[in-house]
Amino acid sequence: MIKLKTFLAVLTVAIIICTHTKLIAQAEPSANTVLLGGRILTMDTDDRIVTGVAIRDGRILAVGSDAEIRKFSTDNTTVVELGGKTVIPGIIAAHCHAVGVAKNVLQQPHVELLSIDAVQQWIRQRARSVPDGTWIQVPRADITRLKERRHPTPEELDAACRTHPVIFTAARKSVLNSFGLETIGVKQNEASVPGGEVIFDAEGSVRMIAGANAHLKSFMPAASHTPEQLRAALKNVHQHYNSVGITSIFERAGSIDDFLLYRELHAAGDLTVRMTQTFRSGFRDAKGVASYTEQLGMRTGDGDDWVRVGPLKITVDGGIHWGNTYLREPYGEKRTRFYVHRDPDYRGDLNYSARQMTEIFREGHRLGWQWCCHVTGDAGVDAVLDSLTAVYRDQPDIATRRFSLTHAYFPALDSIARAKKLGVCVDTQPSLYFKDSAAIAEVYGADWAARFIGLGDWVRGGVPTAIAGDHMMGLDPDHAMNAYNPFLMLQVAVTRRNREGDVYGKRQRISRMQALRCVTTSPAYLSFENDTKGTLEKGKLADLVILDRDYLTCPEDEIAGIEVLQCMVDGRFVYDHE
Helix, strand or coil: CHHHHHHHHHHHHHHHHHHHHHHHHHHCCCCCEEEECCEEECCCCCCCEECEEEEECCEEEEEECHHHHHCCCCCCCEEEECCCCEEEECEEEEEECHHHHHHHHHHCCCCCCCCHHHHHHHHHHHHHHCCCCCCEECCCCCCCCCCCCCCCCHHHHHHHCCCCCEEEEECCEEEECHHHHHHHCCCCCCCEECCEEEEECCCCCEEEEEECHHHHHCCCCCCCCCHHHHHHHHHHHHHHHHHCCEEEEEEEEECHHHHHHHHHHHHCCCCCCEEEEEEECCCCCHHHHHHHHHHHCCCCCCECCCEEEEEEEEECCCCCCCCCCCCCCCCHHHHHHHHCCCCCCCCCCCCCCHHHHHHHHHHHHHCCCCEEEEECCHHHHHHHHHHHHHHHHHCHHHHHCCCEEEECCCCCHHHHHHHHHCCCEEEECHHHHHHHHHHHHHHCCHHHHHHCCCHHHHHHCCCCEEECCCECCCCCCCCCCCCCCHHHHHHHHHHCECCCCCECCHHHCCCHHHHHHCCCHHHHHHCCCCCCCCCCCCCCECCEEEECCCCCCCCHHHHHHCCEEEEEECCEEEEECC
């Protein structure tokens, strides 16, 4: 009798346990989509590689083995069989100017020109397609990338075209053909133009014009497009981003109009990338910061998972393409000759005093804003860190703002240590190393090329580092004015090999996983979104990319050629290679 009672009690408990387990299983939410049979790089703190992921309502339900993930599948679940393909988190492009790209496409498609002969050929082709007398503006072609490492001469532009005024601009200097010089009223004996200077060659002929941007633009036809055209062009830019695995972007120099444009696209269901906006303005003092941010009526972190408010931005110095990056040493004869400067003791342009930067950083911080600085030279970085240190003395919590240096081309080890202490982050551009390091080695010196885009130094120094393209013009991922193909940048980060096949600064190489973090987890950290994106983990946004080969094991010289088969944003495929 006792044994029978014991049996019945055990049976009852077992039934209760089974029923409870079944109810829990039934309560487990089902997935809209599951991916199975893959090699999924979660990028979590353990760098787990799993085979499956379950997704519901734009979020990740679970990652794990196929057996674990199948539990989330029902008759209504879309099942994607990966067949061993590699999956990575959605790529976050931490520096681009997508609205500017869209406007440029509407005005004149960009073409990559790498020699003066190519410039002349482009001019001849353009002249055949527009009426005589129409201005021809050569697409941006930096002298760091031209084979000849110099501007074309007026005579070379004349050889290409005499029926149209032609202008070529690089390094803040413009060369015009004879028709162009005549049109803007420059004569051989005049040494100046409104807002600029006329530079003569050794024979006393006009060689080029320095500055005078506003005067020159007054002769050019104004760009014209409708709001509908701009929206369509911007959607097209975003689709190009999706095709290379980009699911989130930082607009690094936008206006309130740009921000509202993104909100319009989101409201219409037309966004296929998430956007964090950097607001750039010419702040000069605390009053200017307060006035500007009051007009915005927002601050860093406002918005949602699609359209968010990022940092404020100032332009601290110049750049290597412009010839005015602010250096610790004088430019010297070679750099002065290359950029057509006059003073070999010139060190570049510093647009803000230490007092000004300290004042505006302090005010922005007080008002709840993160800061971002365009700064390229090593001395420019020194100036920013000096000012930030002054704020840190009485407001040490500014170190929690994830203050960002954008570009920081030539990191110095002492600056890296200071940046880490101040909680500073960096976004920088390996694609510039790819296209410009040969010229840097020739003009600045091999030791400067070895520091240029010093990823290894930043990463080893413990500074959160994002890599992105600073995409400005053109739609081709590899041949845009600044290439935005993330896999090209990953290859450069891993190999340190430039377009010419040379390596400067082997110590700047980083591992494949370190490089991948620079386009996933690090930019998510920069924008305070590391809790929602950057890795493939339960609860995070379902943004991911399916690749045509294994990023971790393919030959390193094939990384740039990796193709995206499918790109998912918010649990929905927004790009399919087929």
